Amino acid sequence: MGSSALIMLLVCGIGFAGAGIVISFILAKTSKNALKGEPYECGIETTGTSWIQFNVGYYLFALIFLIFDVELVFMYPWAVAAKQIGIVALIEIIFFMFVLFLGLLYAWKKGALEWK
């Protein structure tokens, strides 16, 4: 079908979500009420802002992920060619994984993987 199929899928996704939301907007009854726009909590009014500070741990994990994910993308070309290259590919990946594993161990030792 060629790459135009991907554009078709993109249009499908946006069009489907858009059509659903627009049809619902036309059909649904709406009413104005000041309380409707309040954030949903337990019934009592919210105290302070809702955009609060969150645990820095989430951020740390995202940073480690970034490094590992880049390595993962590097591995795709190697994975396709591994069978043809033969034993050299095996030695290469052992070395690569060793370095990667050292990185993980470092993060582990530094306490980046602990949840505080």
Place this chain on the structure above:
Amino acid sequence: MNRIFLYSFTEMALYIHKLLENAITNTVLLQITELAIIGVTLLISLVILCFFLGWMERRVAAFMEIRLGPNRVGPQGTLQIVADTVKLLFKEGLTPNKSDKFLFNLAPFIVVTASMLAIAPLAFAKNFSIYDINIGVLYVSSVSSLSVLGILMAGWSSYNKYSLLGAMRSGAQIVSYELSVGLSLIAIVVLSGNVSLGEIINSQQNGWWIFKGHIPAIIAFVIFIIASTAEINRAPFDLAEADQELTGGYNTEYSGMKFAMFLLAEYINLFIVSAMAATLFLGGWMPFHIGDWESFNKIMDYIPSSIWFMGKTFIIIFIIMWFRWTFPRLRIDQLLNLEWKYLLPISMVNIIIVTLIAIMGWHF
């Protein structure tokens, strides 16, 4: 037109293609018409699929808890989800006053589009896929990880503490488990020496990778199932929308059709993940063969390829639904420990063993 036409999607597609070719001479117009037909068919079948999955989810839950589940609307309650969708259609779509309105309305679009795009390279039957990209595995893993953007967007823009917490948890969880998913995908890429899904299926002609690849392939399969359950935010990894602690997680503030879009994307993702597992490890549309047992193999060949694919996919979907009623929910630190201290090192070692097996030709 022969007997095979009745159950071969490929023949059907070719037949329609020939009909259109005779009717429309302009090539650009022909392609646009075909794309439109594919798009409409895909949307209709996806909606039916999501209705079915929603019904299946509730019936499986009821079956596990020894109760009946929805059984009033339509035969065996199959139309219950249709009724629910119609109800959602008539609900007002609220936007909180202080929310970031642009991002709040954009998030459902991103989530739906990301899951829709990932369908492209999946082979639903023999040689029957929308676009068999030559980098299929890489494409699916990259596109399906876009949905985390939509989830983070939804949680942040809602101006709600529950949503923000749910989105942050979901972000940390999805990105972490993506590594294990990626590594188990690479294990199969090494074994088959190909990134295109069609070629990977063809390489399983004489046996599925889960059987051919010995124990490392089974380890990769188990890791793939665990990690992808976490990636699509399903129990026991449903921290992002843990009902009991976060009400609805990142979609707390969403209502009406926008909420339905999140639900729809969730079910499409469930299907894509199961279809990927079926394609990579269980041979996609390839029938089950036992060595040189001619008569058995012939009987298996008579079952249409689309039924093979759907059967495998739905078995995996059932297993993922089974998880939900078997394991209690993990805490966030246990969840991240499981990924970073167990699954990731295991899959890294697994890759090396898989490479050894592939290079030495020890697999069948």
